[in-house]
Amino acid sequence: MTETLLRWPRELWESLLERLFFLPPFPESIDSLALFSLLLVAGLLLGEWLHRHWGWPKVVGYVLAGILCGPSLLGWISIEALVQARPIADAALGLLMLEVGRRLDLGWWWRSRELLRSTGYDIGLSFLLIFLFSWLLIGLSPAWSAATAAVTMASAPAVVLLTIEEAKGQGQVSERILLHTAVGSAASFFAFTVVLGIVHAEHSNDWLNAAVHPLWVGVGAGLIAIAGAQLALGIAGRLVKGSLAQVFVLVASAMLAVGCARMLAVPVFLTLFLMGVMLAARDRRQSLRYTSLPEGHWLLAIVLFVIVGASLPWQEFGWLSLLQALALLAVRATAKILALLSAGGSLSRHKRLLVGVGIQPLSATAVFMVYELASLYPEVGGPALALPLFAAAIMELLGPVLCRWALRQAGESLEEGKGNIG
Amino acid sequence: MSGFGEFARSQPLSLGVELELQLVSLRNFDLTRGATDLLASLVDDGRCGDIKLEITESMIEISTLPRDSIRDIASDLGGLIDVLQRHCRNNNIGLAGGGTHPFHHWPERRICPGERFDGIYHRYGYLAKQFTVFGQHVHIGCASPNDAIWLTQALGVHVPLFIAFSASSPFVDGVDSFFQSARLNAVSAFPLSGQCPPLEDWRDFIEHISFLQRCGIVSSIKDLYWDVRPKPEFGTVEIRVCDTPLDIVQACALTALAQSLARYLLRTRPALNTALQAHVARYNKFQACRYGFDAMISDPLAGCQRPLKLIAAEMLNTLAEDAAALECLPWLKHLERQVEQGGDAQWLRACREKSGNLNDVVRLATERLYSTRSIAEEGL
Numbered sequence: 001m002t003e004t005l006l007r008w009p010r011e012l013w014e015s016l017l018e019r020l021f022f023l024p025p026f027p028e029s030i031d032s033l034a035l036f037s038l039l040l041v042a043g044l045l046l047g048e049w050l051h052r053h054w055g056w057p058k059v060v061g062y063v064l065a066g067i068l069c070g071p072s073l074l075g076w077i078s079i080e081a082l083v084q085a086r087p088i089a090d091a092a093l094g095l096l097m098l099e100v101g102r103r104l105d106l107g108w109w110w111r112s113r114e115l116l117r118s119t120g121y122d123i124g125l126s127f128l129l130i131f132l133f134s135w136l137l138i139g140l141s142p143a144w145s146a147a148t149a150a151v152t153m154a155s156a157p158a159v160v161l162l163t164i165e166e167a168k169g170q171g172q173v174s175e176r177i178l179l180h181t182a183v184g185s186a187a188s189f190f191a192f193t194v195v196l197g198i199v200h201a202e203h204s205n206d207w208l209n210a211a212v213h214p215l216w217v218g219v220g221a222g223l224i225a226i227a228g229a230q231l232a233l234g235i236a237g238r239l240v241k242g243s244l245a246q247v248f249v250l251v252a253s254a255m256l257a258v259g260c261a262r263m264l265a266v267p268v269f270l271t272l273f274l275m276g277v278m279l280a281a282r283d284r285r286q287s288l289r290y291t292s293l294p295e296g297h298w299l300l301a302i303v304l305f306v307i308v309g310a311s312l313p314w315q316e317f318g319w320l321s322l323l324q325a326l327a328l329l330a331v332r333a334t335a336k337i338l339a340l341l342s343a344g345g346s347l348s349r350h351k352r353l354l355v356g357v358g359i360q361p362l363s364a365t366a367v368f369m370v371y372e373l374a375s376l377y378p379e380v381g382g383p384a385l386a387l388p389l390f391a392a393a394i395m396e397l398l399g400p401v402l403c404r405w406a407l408r409q410a411g412e413s414l415e416e417g418k419g420n421i422g
Numbered sequence: 423m424s425g426f427g428e429f430a431r432s433q434p435l436s437l438g439v440e441l442e443l444q445l446v447s448l449r450n451f452d453l454t455r456g457a458t459d460l461l462a463s464l465v466d467d468g469r470c471g472d473i474k475l476e477i478t479e480s481m482i483e484i485s486t487l488p489r490d491s492i493r494d495i496a497s498d499l500g501g502l503i504d505v506l507q508r509h510c511r512n513n514n515i516g517l518a519g520g521g522t523h524p525f526h527h528w529p530e531r532r533i534c535p536g537e538r539f540d541g542i543y544h545r546y547g548y549l550a551k552q553f554t555v556f557g558q559h560v561h562i563g564c565a566s567p568n569d570a571i572w573l574t575q576a577l578g579v580h581v582p583l584f585i586a587f588s589a590s591s592p593f594v595d596g597v598d599s600f601f602q603s604a605r606l607n608a609v610s611a612f613p614l615s616g617q618c619p620p621l622e623d624w625r626d627f628i629e630h631i632s633f634l635q636r637c638g639i640v641s642s643i644k645d646l647y648w649d650v651r652p653k654p655e656f657g658t659v660e661i662r663v664c665d666t667p668l669d670i671v672q673a674c675a676l677t678a679l680a681q682s683l684a685r686y687l688l689r690t691r692p693a694l695n696t697a698l699q700a701h702v703a704r705y706n707k708f709q710a711c712r713y714g715f716d717a718m719i720s721d722p723l724a725g726c727q728r729p730l731k732l733i734a735a736e737m738l739n740t741l742a743e744d745a746a747a748l749e750c751l752p753w754l755k756h757l758e759r760q761v762e763q764g765g766d767a768q769w770l771r772a773c774r775e776k777s778g779n780l781n782d783v784v785r786l787a788t789e790r791l792y793s794t795r796s797i798a799e800e801g802l
Contacts, residue, residue: 103449108514168530170455170479172513241779290450290781346463346512412455414530 035081036088036303042069043306057163057400062302064397066309077310087262089307092300093158093364094258094272095251099293100157101276104182114345118352119180121339122359123187126153129335130328134387138324143195143202144384147373150191151388152332154184156363156399157273162301163361163403167413173351174412177358177403185365186277189270192369193218196376203377220266225274228257229282237287246291267372269365305396308364311371312393316386325390332391333360351410358406361399366392429567429624432488432657435685435748436563437495439677440485441666442476442556443506443791444523444784446516451784453480453526453554456515457534464509470501477539478531478554480523482506488563488656492681492750496674503670507792516788519673520770521556521591521605521665524780528552549612555605556666558588558673560680561658567624569688570652573659574618575696576687577650577680578703581617581663582710582719583737586730587757588664588676589714590766593780602714602767605665606707614640615647617703620696627652649707659684663707668766668790671756678753682745683737689744698722715761734761 013026030038046068047061069076077085109115127149134145160181164174193214200210232253239245254272261271283289317325337356341349370389374381407413447454457479464473471486484506486498503517510517531551533543543550564570589602601607609615621627634640643654649663661680667673702720709717710730717730738758745751773783 105448105514108448112512112514170532172456172459175514241777242781286782286785290779292450346509347459348462351459411458411535414532 030081032084035085039303039306040299043302057404058166059159059162059305059400060397062305063309066306067312070310072314082307082311085307089304090258090262090268091255092304094268095254095293095297095300096158096161097269097272098254098276100161100182101273102280103178104277104280106281109179109183114343115179118340118343119183121343122180122336123184125335125339126332127191129331133328133331138387140384141202143198146198147195147385148388150188150195151366151369152362152391154188155181155359156361157181157185157365159361159363159400160403163400167404167407169407169412171410171412172347173354173358173410174407176355180355180359185273189273199373199376203380217266220264221271221274224257224260224266224271225278228253228275229278232279233283233287237285242290246288247294250288250291269368304364308367309396317390321386321390324387325394328387328391329394354406354410358403360402362392362395363399429570429654430657432563433490434563434565435681436488436490437677437681438486438488438561438658439495439499439673440483440559441673442481442483443666444518444520444556445480445482446518446784446788448514448516451516451781453523454515455479455532456513457482459513460509466505470498473502473506475534477534477542477550479534480531480554481556492674492678492753495677499670499673517791518784518787519666519668519791520787521603522594524593524783525596528554552608555608557605557662558664558666558676560661560677561653561656562680562684563658570659571621571623571627573684573687574650574652575694577659577661578617579699580683581649582706582717582730583734584661584663585710586714586734587679587765588667590665590668590770592767592770596780601712603665603711606711609647612647614645617700618648618650620700668769668787672766675753675756678750679757681748682741682750682754685744685748686741695723714767731761
């Protein structure tokens with residue numbers, strides 16, 4: 001379709017090229033900056049429209065714009081363009097993961113028995129039930145079942161963070177959704193690292209890779225995170241607290257960590273999440289504690305979700321995989337809600353249920369984890385991981401709506417127009 | 423009685439204290455929504471008093487039981503702060519004193535659920551959200567309704583003193599307001615705030631309230647935000663001009679001042695010229711809010727101005743006998759030092775100077791509220 005559209009301009013250009021010697025050759029691929037702005041505008045328009053007319057979270061619109069423009073439907077975003085846009089997606093995901101890591105309040109989690117209990121139940125039940133479902137009902141091998149569980153057990157940090165920010169969510173449900181998401185993500189990343197070794201062990205006799213790859217990922221991400229956090233804190237400590245210069249230091253350190261992770265083939269989401277945790281834990285002088293990411297991180301987030309939407313292979317999903325994915329999501333939802341309800345604690349049962357609903361999203365990190373795992377052994381990994389990928393694709397659209405609904409039910413979102421007098 | 427009920431019996435000079443406290447996020451020390459969640463999870467036997475909602479979700483009010491001595495008030499406040507602090511830790515919320523939050527953005531405040539709060543929001547619009555300011559109210563028991571009206575008028579003259587001693591709201595909207603107490607500017611926007619009009623006795627008060635009721639201005643005494651007002655259902659006079667101090671020691675010291683002053687006034691019954699005082703009351707109040715102890719207070723009887731610093735020092739001296747009789751003297755000594763050294767507003771400005779940002783100022787305020795709890799309970 002794109003070829004047909006471009007035929008006439010190309011012919012015109014080439015005829016001009018014979019006379020106008022200063023003209024460059026006809027541009028065969030779109031410039032990265034132009035691509036960035038197109039993705040941004042497409043996501044923005046749909047996100048704002050859905051938000052204004054139907055009250056949907058904007059994230060849903062961004063993902064839909066990606067699906068619409070991506071290779072699965074209109075094909076305006078080609079597979080090559082997606083590869084080209086990957087650094088932007090990494091940067092966006094990195095910044096969001098950094099923020100989620102920074103918001104993980106380890107002190108609160110550690111001193112609250114009810115939170116230890118509820119996050120423990122959530123992690124344990126989610127992994128166990130998804131693993132058993134994938135292994136016994138779907139028939140995946142134990143290694144790929146574990147991979148499926150590792151990828152889908154946690155909530156989606158980027159979606160949860162953006163949905164809470166968008167709704168200006170404040171209160172125990174919002175705080176606990178964020179905490180559950182951050183702790184669940186940490187557990188999911190740990191499981192993902194271990195699963196890397198298991199997958200190697202199952203598909204090759206190369207025990208060296210099976211042992212060293214998880215170490216490379218885990219230790220590598222940890223070291224980059226420590227170095228990035230120390231660098232940011234070291235420089236920020238010499239600047240005025242909350243100043244614009246500090247914001248730049250934070251963003252620059254994060255981008256440096258993203259770059260290093262990419263160079264060393266270490267997952268960006270894991271590295272930046274750990275860096276965020278380190279920044280919060282080691283900031284004893286409150287150097288960066290009050291420094292927020294610039295509003296511009298929404299810009300990157302829009303592009304991230306458009307790319308995620310576009311990268312979902314909808315054409316590969318069939319009716320059977322739809323049913324399997326829905327069943328997996330039902331198992332996952334049951335595990336999370338059961339975990340919250342059975343954990344007890346000072347929060348009312350109704351609000352614990354809402355936390356359980358609020359942590360349902362499954363999104364970018366899961367998709368990226370799937371691609372990391374599938375790339376190890378593409379011929380077996382691709383089909384085996386179609387299940388979590390399809391589940392993530394469904395939850396890309398449903399997850400933000402559920403999270404937003406939970407915040408509304410809890411009375412914690414600052415609704416536009418609500419509270420108007422008269 | 424026009425629906426205002428009888429004046430309840432109470433022990434003369436008995437005390438009750440209400441403190442409105444700030445609920446802040448421990449992530450950035452901005453105000454946060456947490457009051458209804460906190461109350462929903464609260465397990466308290468009420469032996470020290472009550473913990474209640476206030477107009478917005480970022481505020482919580484503690485109120486002691488009626489007590490005869492300042493020692494019991496200190497114990498109640500300590501107990502209530504203890505309970506609240508425990509639940510706040512559970513919910514990862516910080517608790518702080520101070521008359522205003524230094525940098526919160528008022529449109530983000532949420533009105534608490536409930537018919538009363540809803541009514542206030544509909545009646546006053548955005549003022550209700552801007553009313554996210556924090557005060558200390560001191561109740562003093564009165565033997566009779568006529569005593570209550572007389573004491574209300576007599577205490578009105580000393581409003582600048584209470585403002586200067588309690589001033590703890592120098593920052594508003596992220597900037598230094600140059601006021602020692604900027605909180606009262608938020609209160610003064612309400613149409614029924616300000617001074618109690620000159621009233622002779624209880625009968626005069628009832629007539630005045632009935633008149634306001636007939637005019638459709640008030641439906642209950644709660645609609646009046648006077649600086650000092652009678653509270654018939656408690657049998658008390660309520661002083662409402664104080665900012666919430668940064669710690670309980672200061673809250674107790676202000677209560678001790680109120681009790682000693684009330685005893686002195688009721689004992690000596692100085693002549694009041696309420697009509698003349700009414701002319702200078704607003705000016706004097708502004709002076710105290712703006713300059714604290716550096717204010718110049720107009721004396722309408724002598725027709726001159728006097729420094730509040732001098733008035734405060736003289737007053738503390740005058741009250742020594744009554745304070746000793748009420749075991750309040752150590753608390754008044756605590757206040758005496760502040761006349762020269764400055765109080766909470768200076769402390770907040772010093773924190774800002776040292777840390778260079780307001781987030782740290784609130785962080786230090788949360789630490790201060792808790793750290794002084796035991797000092798207050800054990801007595802100075």
